[in-house]
Amino acid sequence: MTTFLACGLILAGVGFYLAGTVGLLRFPDVYSRLHALTKADNTGLGLLALGVALLAGSPRLALLIALVWLVAIIAASVACHLIAGYALQVGECGDEDDR
Amino acid sequence: MTLLVLDAAAFMLLLLLGLGLIRVIAGPAGADRILAVQLSGTTTVGLLLLLAVRLEEPALIHAALLFVLFAALLALAFVRRAPPRGGDR
Amino acid sequence: MTALDSLLALLLLLLAARCVSARSLLQAIVAFIVLGLLLALSWVRLEAPDLALAEAAIGAGLLGVLLLGTWRSLPLGHGNERIPLPWQGLRPALITTGCTVLAVLLTVALHQHPEQAAMSGLAALDQLDAAGVDQPVTAVLLNFRAYDTLLEMGVLLMALIGTLMLDSPLPRDTELPARTMLPATLAQLFLPLILLIGLYLVWAGAYSPGGAFQGGAVLAGAGVLLILTGFGEGDGRDGWVLRALLAGGALVFTLAGLLLIPVTGAFMAYPQGLVTPIMVLIEFSLALSIALSLLLLYTGTPGLRRRGER
Numbered sequence: 001m002t003t004f005l006a007c008g009l010i011l012a013g014v015g016f017y018l019a020g021t022v023g024l025l026r027f028p029d030v031y032s033r034l035h036a037l038t039k040a041d042n043t044g045l046g047l048l049a050l051g052v053a054l055l056a057g058s059p060r061l062a063l064l065i066a067l068v069w070l071v072a073i074i075a076a077s078v079a080c081h082l083i084a085g086y087a088l089q090v091g092e093c094g095d096e097d098d099r
Numbered sequence: 100m101t102l103l104v105l106d107a108a109a110f111m112l113l114l115l116l117g118l119g120l121i122r123v124i125a126g127p128a129g130a131d132r133i134l135a136v137q138l139s140g141t142t143t144v145g146l147l148l149l150l151a152v153r154l155e156e157p158a159l160i161h162a163a164l165l166f167v168l169f170a171a172l173l174a175l176a177f178v179r180r181a182p183p184r185g186g187d188r
Numbered sequence: 189m190t191a192l193d194s195l196l197a198l199l200l201l202l203l204a205a206r207c208v209s210a211r212s213l214l215q216a217i218v219a220f221i222v223l224g225l226l227l228a229l230s231w232v233r234l235e236a237p238d239l240a241l242a243e244a245a246i247g248a249g250l251l252g253v254l255l256l257g258t259w260r261s262l263p264l265g266h267g268n269e270r271i272p273l274p275w276q277g278l279r280p281a282l283i284t285t286g287c288t289v290l291a292v293l294l295t296v297a298l299h300q301h302p303e304q305a306a307m308s309g310l311a312a313l314d315q316l317d318a319a320g321v322d323q324p325v326t327a328v329l330l331n332f333r334a335y336d337t338l339l340e341m342g343v344l345l346m347a348l349i350g351t352l353m354l355d356s357p358l359p360r361d362t363e364l365p366a367r368t369m370l371p372a373t374l375a376q377l378f379l380p381l382i383l384l385i386g387l388y389l390v391w392a393g394a395y396s397p398g399g400a401f402q403g404g405a406v407l408a409g410a411g412v413l414l415i416l417t418g419f420g421e422g423d424g425r426d427g428w429v430l431r432a433l434l435a436g437g438a439l440v441f442t443l444a445g446l447l448l449i450p451v452t453g454a455f456m457a458y459p460q461g462l463v464t465p466i467m468v469l470i471e472f473s474l475a476l477s478i479a480l481s482l483l484l485l486y487t488g489t490p491g492l493r494r495r496g497e498r
Contacts, residue, residue: 169409172253
């Protein structure tokens with residue numbers, strides 16, 4: 001039963017990764033791509049981590065996996081905030097990226 | 100069955116990472132490339148977690164932890180810019 | 189798993205080609221960072237979790253930050269000139285051909301290599317009880333091949349001295365977009381966590397993948413986080429504490445080897461009862477030296493200070 005649940009969660013996580021990647025490729029501008037990215041970061045990795053934690057077989061490893069997810073969403077939200085702010089700033093004063 | 104699902108999921112994730120490379124290469128702006136790098140990082144973390152269970156190697160969870168910690172550093176390093184001098188920019 | 193490995197190899201080749209053929213510095217840098225991610229996965233598939241950890245901390249993490257920081261410090265317009273492609277011009281073409289020939293020869297050699305190289309590894313595994321640690325990789329690095337590791341520490345210090353001798357560190361007077369408080373919060377949340385994980389990795393080197401190099405790199409990452417979020421910066425002056433810590437790893441390693449010669453009769457041999465505490469002492473002093481060297485390589489200065497302090 002646990003195994004079935006874990007497999008389902010992992011596959012659902014991969015589904016969100018798929019959505020995030022398709023969004024990254026297909027959306028028209030930086031801000032919508034950011035939006036797609038957060039789906040993979042939060043939900044995709046979250047579901048996958050939950051499934052993997054069920055299979056890990058020890059509470060210590062499950063907690064470690066939970067920590068990975070926690071750090072990932074903190075890092076991702078800060079990174080996305082910074083990149084969005086950067087895109088806004090650079091958009092105002094011309095593209096200087098490929099210096 | 101579990102092994103099959105783990106293998107299939109890992110292959111799918113790597114495939115998605117490869118597809119995401121299109122955005123790394125095509126850009127167009129620097130912010131797009133860094134976004135794509137962030138997504139590759141998250142995908143790699145997912146892969147490491149899967150492989151940690153698949154190969155029964157808990158140390159890979161530590162590697163995943165390092166990747167998520169350093170992902171924030173990469174974004175910080177990217178957005179830091181030279182301070183505007185004399186208002187000419 | 190074969191499908192996964194094949195795809196991994198294909199993506200590695202693609203990214204390596206992209207790194208040398210990118211049309212601008214930033215494009216090459218981002219390709220290199222992703223290459224680091226895939227390299228870590230390759231080490232996992234090659235059953236070398238130690239190297240995957242090192243690649244995660246150094247290859248994809250610190251090196252990416254270092255490259256992006258250097259790119260940011262370049263004057264505007266610099267690096268915008270087209271980088272010649274590997275096959276344009278005589279010299280790049282010769283180098284490319286040479287590398288290709290070497291790669292083919294190495295592949296052939298690898299295929300004809302007899303399966304006897306594992307002998308020394310098996311011998312080391314046999315002697316693991318005497319090493320004072322349970323992790324074979326750490327045992328080899330700190331005990332059986334201690335001399336190599338000592339010299340590696342020396343190489344890292346030499347690299348640092350060489351960087352400092354250039355005497356024209358790129359100005360790193362970059363700043364964050366001013367409107368956000370998130371980086372400071374990030375530093376407060378992450379700093380204890382990074383320090384803890386770094387120290388844990390050094391300690392865990394005794395019984396699981398980890399050790400002085402991986403842990404040291406993570407500790408250096410804690411310093412880089414402080415600099416990136418605006419709490420610290422490089423200083424042109426150095427202090428004796430910093431110098432002592434930098435030299436500490438190599439010094440402790442050498443002294444432990446020398447001082448015990450009367451007891452054991454050989455350089456870098458440790459008496460049976462004391463071997464574990466000596467290993468831990470060496471491991472931690474090495475990790476500190478490695479962390480500081482990597483951090484100073486990032487700032488390009490001989491010292492460190494709180495931001496704004498004179």
